[in-house]
Structure formats: structure tokens, C-alpha cells
Amino acid sequence: MAGKLTAGSGILLVTANVGSLFEDPDNLQKTWLREFYQTVQSHKPHFIAVHCQEVGGKNFEASMSHVDCFVKELLSSDAMKEYNRARVYLDENYKSQEHFTALGSCYFIHESLKNIHQFDFKAKKFKKLVGKEIYSDTLDSSPMLEKEKFPQDYFPECKWSRKGFIRTRWALADCTFDLVNIHLFHDASNILAWEKSPSVYSGTRQKALGFVLDRITDQRFEKVPYFVFGDFNFRLDTRQVVESLCSTATMQTVRAGDTNCVDKLIFRESENDRKFLQFDSELSCFKERLHELEISFPPSYPYSEDSSQGKQYMVTRCPAWCDRILMSATAKDLVLKPENEEKTLVYDNIGANVCMGDHKPVYLFFRLTAGAGKPNANKHKCCNVQ
Structure with a gap:
């Protein structure tokens, strides 16, 4: 059904809280894009998924105009010229507070990947991808994704929380999988976070993450391998x-x-x-449902937003691995196929030595071998292709 590449399709998954980029677009965006392009050039993936959080920054009313420039640069740059198909989904409708998540999910497909399909959740069909398209004002009604904001009572301390998730489904190299962009609740107070072990905020994040996992594995659609990557706000x-x-x-x-x-x-x-990894325990209660490759990079947050400081943490919070790429057991099986050589499997951060904002982007690169997602011959019997 989808493209068969004998050498395997290179997959690059990236999560990036980009809020800082729109506070200082002249400096931080250039650096961020340069480091991102270098990662693309280094791995030469066939399929790229970039999950962004805090699109537009903290002052999104004033900064949302910078988002369009950022996206246009991504779509038209020389570094991305071989990616002739793209889908960009931006939740920019900040006037709809009951639905606004400030999430952005961007997908880029290399010209050598001849056949790729995206799932239409309304029609329950896969549709072939052609051209480059940007969606922003109509995300809540788009059939090509599922978007939800967490219920207000999950985090009553933050009246206008923008936390939620966006889900898309893809088929390539004979394999179907979900990609979920997620942003969980932060620690509103360092004092409260310190008072109990685990903290009250840890419980709130567990509740929200459980909500997402239940939602993407319910009975409405065929269950497929899934990758959940974003700003989990996991704290030590x-x-x-x-x-x-x-x-x-x-x-x-x-x-x-x-x-x-x-x-x-x-x-x-x-x-x-x-x-500090010994104190990174928030994921432990999901060990049966979510898996992660070994972390070998420093905490991804909170770095100084001073463009001259690439490795300096802020002193306001304890460093933590907030930005993660997690996966279901079936997705882990895709990533850790025996034919995937160790050198083609990378879990790391981007821009380790330069300022990328208060978060360092985190990425996973692996190769998806043809037929890897076909445990049986009836894998796609529920999924019509258009």
C-alpha cells in the first residue's frame, strides 16, 4: 500500500517547545532553524514530524504573526527543498479559549518517498498525500486530526491553560502508526512541588496523560502503534x-x-x-503502556534565554527532562528491529551548545523497514485507502 524502500525509510521525530522563539525571533529563530537543518542534513530522513508546543509564545496575541514567518521559512528553505510534500497544523485561534492549545504539528515528506498516506478520521480512510498545505483556523473541524484540550478541572490553578493534544495517523513502508503531539501541565509553584513526594503536580500530569492514552486506544478506530512526543513537563x-x-x-x-x-x-x-536521572520517576506508573529509549542527553529544560548562553540553566527551577519521545510497545518493536543498526538509531537533543530558548528540542531517528508493521495479513482490513 505504501512505499517499499529496501534500505528502510528514515524517520525523524522532533519535539520542541518553541515559545521562546517568538519572544526574540530575530536571534533565536535563526539559531533554532540552523540547528534543525543540520540535524536533517545529518540523518537525511524520508519522513519528518515536528511537534511544537507554545506556538506564538507567552504573548501569543502579539507574537502569532511571527509564527507564519517561521513556518514559511521551514517550507521554503533550501535545506528542505527535497521535501516536496508537507502538512502543517497550527492551533493559532487564541480567541477560542475553550479549545486553544497553542500546539503545532508539522510533517515533511521527502521526494524519494513515492507513496504515503494520512488517515481521515471522519471518513475512516487513508488518503494519499500530495502538495504542501497549512491549516490553522479549522483544526477543530479537520477530519485529518484529532485535537482536544484537557478539561478545565484538571488544572484549576491555571484558568487559561493551553494544555492538550493533537493526534494524526500515517501509513508508510507498509506500516500504520499514530503520532501524538502533547503538552502537559507545568509546576505552578516550586514550593508546592517541594512539599510532597511525589508532588501534587505529578498526579495532575499522570491524570492528563492517562486521559490521552485512553483516548487514542479506545474502540473508535483500529489500534495501531503510537508515538507520543511533546512537552510532558515531567519534573524531578x-x-x-x-x-x-x-x-x-x-x-x-x-x-x-x-x-x-x-x-x-x-x-x-x-x-x-x-x-539527576535517578529522580526522574514520573513515567514509572506508565511502564506497561509507554516505553522510552535510554536517555543520554542532559535535562532539556530550563535553559537561559540569553542568546549568548548555550549551556546555562535558569536558576528558577530544577533542571528536568520535560521534552520526551515515548512509544507504545508495538512502536518500540518497530524502532528496535534487529536490522536497525545501532548507528542508525539516535535519541538526543538538538543545539546542545547554543541557545535554543528555554527548551532544547529532542529527537528520535530510526529506520522503518518495509513490512515492519504487518504482524498479520489482515493488518489493514479496517482501513480503506483512497
């Missing part, structure tokens, strides 16, 4: 970090002058370079 267990790494540190309590409430806790300790 703050209390355990403090107790373990700062047991000999001095603690300074800063109180607000008007209320005398605790406003800030400062822990000071020097010469401590121990690894």
Missing part, C-alpha cells in the same frame, strides 16, 4: 532531590513582606555533579 521529584543532593546544604527561607508567607527556598551547595 523535587523533595527527593533536595533531601539527597542538598542534605548538607544550607537552606535560606525568603518570606513575602506583606503576608509573611514563604515565597522562596534557596538551597546552596557546591561541587555536586551527581546525575
